[in-house]
Amino acid sequence: LGGVLPSVCLVYETWGRLSARRDNAILLHTGLSASSHARSHSGNTKEGWWEHCIGPGAALDTDEFFVICVNPIGGCYGSTGPSSPNPMTGSPYGPGFPLITIGDMVRAQLLLLDALGVEQVYASVGASLGGMQSLMHSALVPDRVRRLISISAALKSQPRAVALRFVQRQAVMNDPAWSEGHYYGKSFPHRGLGLARGIGMITYQSGEQWNTTFGRRRNPGESWLDADFLVESYLVHQGEKFCQIYDPNSYLYMSKAMDLFDLEPRSGGGVGPSVADIRSPALVVGVDSDMLFPVQQQRDLASALRQHDCAVTYRELETQHGHDTFLVEQRALGDLMRAHIEAS
Amino acid sequence: LGGVLPSVCLVYETWGRLSARRDNAILLHTGLSASSHARSHSGNTKEGWWEHCIGPGAALDTDEFFVICVNPIGGCYGSTGPSSPNPMTGSPYGPGFPLITIGDMVRAQLLLLDALGVEQVYASVGASLGGMQSLMHSALVPDRVRRLISISAALKSQPRAVALRFVQRQAVMNDPAWSEGHYYGKSFPHRGLGLARGIGMITYQSGEQWNTTFGRRRNPGESWLDADFLVESYLVHQGEKFCQIYDPNSYLYMSKAMDLFDLEPRSGGGVGPSVADIRSPALVVGVDSDMLFPVQQQRDLASALRQHDCAVTYRELETQHGHDTFLVEQRALGDLMRAHIEAS
Numbered sequence: 051l052g053g054v055l056p057s058v059c060l061v062y063e064t065w066g067r068l069s070a071r072r073d074n075a076i077l078l079h080t081g082l083s084a085s086s087h088a089r090s091h092s093g094n095t096k097e098g099w100w101e102h103c104i105g106p107g108a109a110l111d112t113d114e115f116f117v118i119c120v121n122p123i124g125g126c127y128g129s130t131g132p133s134s135p136n137p138m139t140g141s142p143y144g145p146g147f148p149l150i151t152i153g154d155m156v157r158a159q160l161l162l163l164d165a166l167g168v169e170q171v172y173a174s175v176g177a178s179l180g181g182m183q184s185l186m187h188s189a190l191v192p193d194r195v196r197r198l199i200s201i202s203a204a205l206k207s208q209p210r211a212v213a214l215r216f217v218q219r220q221a222v223m224n225d226p227a228w229s230e231g232h233y234y235g236k237s238f239p240h241r242g243l244g245l246a247r248g249i250g251m252i253t254y255q256s257g258e259q260w261n262t263t264f265g266r267r268r269n270p271g272e273s274w275l276d277a278d279f280l281v282e283s284y285l286v287h288q289g290e291k292f293c294q295i296y297d298p299n300s301y302l303y304m305s306k307a308m309d310l311f312d313l314e315p316r317s318g319g320g321v322g323p324s325v326a327d328i329r330s331p332a333l334v335v336g337v338d339s340d341m342l343f344p345v346q347q348q349r350d351l352a353s354a355l356r357q358h359d360c361a362v363t364y365r366e367l368e369t370q371h372g373h374d375t376f377l378v379e380q381r382a383l384g385d386l387m388r389a390h391i392e393a394s
Numbered sequence: 395l396g397g398v399l400p401s402v403c404l405v406y407e408t409w410g411r412l413s414a415r416r417d418n419a420i421l422l423h424t425g426l427s428a429s430s431h432a433r434s435h436s437g438n439t440k441e442g443w444w445e446h447c448i449g450p451g452a453a454l455d456t457d458e459f460f461v462i463c464v465n466p467i468g469g470c471y472g473s474t475g476p477s478s479p480n481p482m483t484g485s486p487y488g489p490g491f492p493l494i495t496i497g498d499m500v501r502a503q504l505l506l507l508d509a510l511g512v513e514q515v516y517a518s519v520g521a522s523l524g525g526m527q528s529l530m531h532s533a534l535v536p537d538r539v540r541r542l543i544s545i546s547a548a549l550k551s552q553p554r555a556v557a558l559r560f561v562q563r564q565a566v567m568n569d570p571a572w573s574e575g576h577y578y579g580k581s582f583p584h585r586g587l588g589l590a591r592g593i594g595m596i597t598y599q600s601g602e603q604w605n606t607t608f609g610r611r612r613n614p615g616e617s618w619l620d621a622d623f624l625v626e627s628y629l630v631h632q633g634e635k636f637c638q639i640y641d642p643n644s645y646l647y648m649s650k651a652m653d654l655f656d657l658e659p660r661s662g663g664g665v666g667p668s669v670a671d672i673r674s675p676a677l678v679v680g681v682d683s684d685m686l687f688p689v690q691q692q693r694d695l696a697s698a699l700r701q702h703d704c705a706v707t708y709r710e711l712e713t714q715h716g717h718d719t720f721l722v723e724q725r726a727l728g729d730l731m732r733a734h735i736e737a738s
Contacts, residue, residue, distance in 0.1 A: 210601035257554035
C-alpha cells in the first residue's frame with residue numbers, strides 16, 4: 051500500500067518432488083501464528099501443524115504432489131517482516147515496515163513459484179489467514195490456480211472480527227515496553243503480546259468445548275486477580291508460549307492484513323482483485339462453532355463463488371473446536387480435501 | 395469472603411409509593427455498568443437505563459408498585475466500594491477492599507429492605523449481573539421473594555465468560571497507571587479501562603448487528619494502527635465514555651463477583667445458597683444472539699429451577715442486540731414482565 055521493500059527473503063519448506071512437467075505443486079498457506087513447518091521432515095523432525103494432512107498417502111499426498119508451505123512476508127519465521135533488518139539501515143524495520151496486504155503476501159509467493167518454474171499450482175490451500183491467501187491467489191492469477199481450498203476463511207473481514215483483532219493490537223500497543231514498535235534489543239512487550247494472544251485464544255476456541263475442558267475448576271492458592279480459574283491460567287500459559295515464538299510488530303501487521311482483506315466486488319467495477327475474478331473449482335469448508343469466521347460467512351463465500359460461475363463444493367463440519375478445527379480435525383478435513391483434489 | 399466492611403453506605407432510588415402493608419415493593423438490580431438511575435424523576439430528569447420499563451402504566455407500574463433500585467456494594471455510584479474512603483484510614487480502600495460476592499451485594503440490599511420495613515418483595519428483578527442478584531436474592535431468602543425475574547443471566551458463570559472478563563481485568567491491570575490499584579489522586583488508567591470496555595462491548599453486542607451498523611466503513615485520515623475502521627472508533631469512544639463514569643478498581647471487583655457466581659447445588663449437599671433453595675415463581679428470559687450468556691444457559695437455568703419444583707415461565711427473544719437486548723428491547727421485555735407480575 052504505497053511502501054516498497056527493497057529486497058524480500060522468503061523462507062519455505064517442501065515435501066514430495068516437483069514433477070518434470072512442474073504441474074504437481076500444491077501451495078499451502080499458513081495461518082497467523084503458524085510457520086511453514088506444516089509437517090515433520092528429516093531437517094526438522096518436530097511435528098508440524100498439519101502433520102496428518104501432508105505426507106505419503108495423506109490428503110496432500112507427497113507421493114504424488116510437491117507441497118510448498120511459505121512463511122508469508124510480514125511474519126517472523128524468516129521471511130521478510132518487521133523484525134528483519136532494513137537493508138538501508140541495518141536495524142530492524144520495526145514500525146517503519148510498510149503496511150502489507152494479503153495481496154502482497156501472495157504476490158511474494160508468486161515470485162517464488164516463478165523461481166521454481168511453476169506456472170500453475172495444482173491446488174492453492176489454506177485455512178483462516180491461509181484461506182484468505184488461497185482465495186487471493188486465485189483472484190489475482192486465476193489461470194495459475196487449478197483448484198482452490200478455503201477452510202474457515204471468508205470473502206472479507208466482518209466488523210466483529212476487525213473489532214476482536216483491534217483490541218488485541220491495542221493490548222500490544224498499550225504495553226509501555228512496545229515503545230511505539232522500537233523494542234528490539236530492549237525489553238519485550240510480553241504482557242501486551244500475552245494478553246493479545248489470550249484474547250485471540252478465546253476467539254479460536256468454543257465455549258462448549260471449554261465447558262468440558264475447564265468447567266469452573268480453580269487453581270489452588272492463586273490471588274483472585276491472577277490466574278484463579280483454570281481457564282485463566284490456560285490463557286496466561288498460551289500467552290507466555292506465544293511470546294517465545296512471535297514478534298509483536300509482526301502480530302500487528304499480520305492482524306491488520308486480515309482486517310483489510312476484502313474480495314467483495316467493488317461497486318461499479320473498480321480496481322483490485324475480487325471474487326468475480328476467481329475461476330478455480332473451489333472447496334469451501336465452514337465450521338458451525340467458529341465465532342471468528344462464522345458459518346454464515348462460509349455459506350456467503352460459497353454463494354458468491356457460485357454466483358460468479360465458479361464450481362463450488364461446500365461442506366460444513368459440526369465440531370466443538372471453533373476456529374481451531376482446522377488444526378484439530380485433520381482427518382475429517384483430509385477426507386474433504388482428498389475428494390476435492392482427486393476430482394478431475 | 396473473609397473481609398469485613400466496618401460500615402456500608404447504600405445509595406438507591408425509588409419510584410412509586412410503598413403501600414401501608416409494605417407488600418408492593420419491587421427490587422430492581424443493576425448490571426455491571428449501570429447505576430440506580432433506572433428511570434428519570436424530579437430529582438434527576440436524565441433518562442434512566444430502563445426508562446420504558448418503569449413508570450405509571452409501565453411493566454414495573456409505579457401506580458401500583460414501589461420500585462427500588464440499589465447501587466450494589468463494590469460499585470462506584472455512591473454505595474460503598476473500592477473508591478470509597480476506608481473509615482480506618484480516610485483514604486480510598488483501593489485494592490484493600492475485600493473481595494465481594496453477589497451474595498454480599500444482596501445481603502447489603504436485605505439490610506436496606508429491613509430498614510424500609512419490607513419483609514417480602516413483590517418481585518426481585520434483574521438482567522445480566524442484575525439477574526444473578528435476583529436469583530441470589532431468592533436463593534438466600536426464598537420467603538422474602540414473591541416473584542423472580544431473571545433476564546440474560548445464568549445459574550453460574552461459564553469458563554468462556556470468565557475468560558472474557560479475565561482479559562478485561564488484565565487490560566486494566568496491564569496499564570502502568572493502574573499502579574496495583576493505588577491510582578487515586580494520581581493518573582487514571584484510562585488506556586487500560588478503555589480497552590477493557592472495548593472488549594466488553596464486543597461481548598455485549600452481536601456480529602450480525604455490527605454488519606448492519608458498521609459494515610466495513612472507514613474513518614478517513616486515521617493511521618492504520620488507530621481507529622481506522624468505524625467499528626474501531628466506536629470501541630475507542632465507548633472506552634472513553636466509560637472512563638468518565640467508572641472506577642477501574644470497581645470494574646475488577648464487580649467483574650470478579652460475576653465470575654464467582656455459581657448457584658449450582660454442591661455435590662453432597664454442601665453449604666451456601668443454590669438453585670435448590672429457590673421457590674419463587676420465576677420468569678426466565680434468554681436472547682438468541684447473546685454470546686456472553688448463551689441461550690443454552692437460559693434453558694439450563696429454566697430446567698434447573700423446574701427440577702427443583704419452581705414454577706417457571708421461560709421465554710426467548712430473537713433479536714440482533716445480543717446481551718444488550720435488555721437495554722434495547724424494553725417494550726418486548728416489558729410485555730413479558732407485565733404478564734409475570736400480573737399472574738397471581
